[in-house]
Amino acid sequence: MTIPELNLLTRSAISDTEWSDSRWHMRNRITSATKLRRWVRVTPEEEAAIIESTVKYRWSVTPYYASLMDPDDPSCPIRQQAIPASSEMGEYPGAEVDPVGDTIYRKTNRIVHKYPDRVIMLITEACPVYCRHCTRKFHTTNREGSYFRDGEGESFADDMRYIAEHPEIRDVLLTGGDPLSYRDDKLEGIISQLRAIPSVEIIRIGSRFPVLLPQRVTDEFCEMLAKYHPVWLNTHFNHPKEITAEAAAAVDRLLRHGIPVGNQTVLLKGINDSVATMRRLMTELLRIRVRPYYIYHCDNVTGVSHFMTTVDKGLEIMDGLQGHITGFGVPQYVVTTTIGKIPLVRPYHRLTREGMQLRNFRGEELLLSGPAYPTADPRPAE
């Protein structure tokens, strides 16, 4: 079925068979204000931004993700992540297309080797939804971008050879774009080649499909992955609204096939930059058995800078998580740079002449002293 021209289509207008089929969602992706109008009341500002920004940036939204949007509220966190804004075209001081240094560390068409024991493999530039805050906006979304230029279809021989010739690489992260944009058989072809390299211990997949189109995470897909264990999957929930029954079911399918699921959140102004939202997000993730892994400080990426908030805000949020929710529900807050990911933490201890002064999440203090604890001014031995 093709989606009928309706004002404000609801989920119930679509059959269960179609709704549960990821190919139906991909065929019916929203790529114009006219199509978006079937799901939300598009504001004049949104419509103008769609027209202005789609000259430069790709845009598409799955019907599933559109169904999570508040039809009447343009500040809805799903709308802000998925619908272009005029700010994307603004000029921001220091903004760069690659502030994290992918291009510095790119060794082959697909391999970025930044850390000693692991690499990322950029296998595609395609995504089901082109998130407006994407760190790789140049690669995934910019119409004149892509690190591949025309090379996405090139053979993987050089990439696999690079990994095989560097036995220190024990961990390969497939990313993109979104690797699940490929069909299962194509993905299996890549994963099976990696598994044939003896030094590759773990394979990780970075995918936002559990959030943007969880129907793509089928039992068949999970069975395929389970043949190549140990396989891990990291996804990218940014707001509690994204944790739906469909998303929970996709996570459950992965877990039942032995694939641990972690989450990376990007700190986004106006979307999740409050203690209350982040607490709710992290505890909801734990409820569906997803382990929060990172909160990324939003990078100063061209076309994304308007989502940046301050590091002070990020630290305030971390103070609102640490001690307040289950310990393993507290992710690490990091800033990604050309020299790697740097953890950002407000210290929970300071050194005094007497020993180590600790502060807990309530602001209560305690001194630990004795030979095991450092002091600010160690006395020279007599």
Ligand code: SF4
């Ligand atoms: S799915 Fe991931 S890679 Fe694709 S646009 Fe969204 S954030 Fe970027």
